Amino acid sequence: MTDSILDLHINDGLTDEEIDHEKNTYGPLAEDVRELILLALQTRVDADDVARAREHLAAAREILERDRETGPYGTRYNDSGRYRTWGNAVMGLRNAIAPIGEIHEEPDGRVWADFRLNPAYEGPAGHTHGGVTALVLDQILGDAARAGGHPGMTGTLTVRYRRRTPLGALHAEARIDRVEGRKTFVKGHIADAEGVCVEAEGIFIAPQWMIEHRENLDTSPRRE
């Protein structure tokens, strides 16, 4: 497992222009697929129209499959230090299920994101699935550890659901609470317009292999 993380940490030598070109090409594709996920859930057109739409989707799949990768995206970077985690389940540019567009980092160490959860993230009727809020918090807390210069894997994530989290507009934020050796303790929450819905504390641990490779790896740059 450790090896595959290192193997998927790749300088792919792209220029900034090439990265921007990829961003402009594949970002909108993920947006379209995101919309399709919701449409699959919400459309009320009849069986004939569904069949017709599926033929178009099959045609689109045939085009997209002509040239494709088969494995995970991993972490890619270039010589100018732009890091891409475009497959990331929470904020990957190319990942249609990723609910967050951008995570902001403040000079005081706070990281935050405003985002929307549509009905594809439903758990209890009309509300956000608790696993989805935990997913978002894992990323935001992990990002606070990384942004503060203490990247690590999630060792423990403790989540307290204080009240139901609605679907729709939400805010997530986190900051480092304290660092004890290889362990970084991070606190954060998700809030709606009325206030905090979910609180979390995470312990992020720098594994031995990360410490060993640290001088060769830039582990704290912001991801795009």
Ligand SMILES: CCCCCCCC/C=C\CCCCCCCC(=O)SCCNC(=O)CCNC(=O)[C@H](O)C(C)(C)COP(=O)(O)OP(=O)(O)OC[C@H]1O[C@@H](n2cnc3c(N)ncnc32)[C@H](O)[C@@H]1OP(=O)(O)O
């Ligand atoms: C080449 C690339 C480099 C770049 C990489 C960048 C990384 C991140 C950067 C940016 C990320 C941005 C955001 C990401 C967000 C998403 C994060 C996730 O979803 S991560 C996936 C879920 N988590 C796992 O899959 C972990 C699986 N577990 C492990 O790998 C190990 O168990 C690990 C690393 C957690 C600990 O393994 P040990 O061997 O290093 O640790 P030991 O030596 O046993 O313990 C060290 C200390 O930590 C405590 N500890 C160990 N496990 C603990 C745990 N689970 N919870 C709390 N404390 C624990 C121990 O008691 C010990 O403490 P004492 O030094 O004695 O005080």
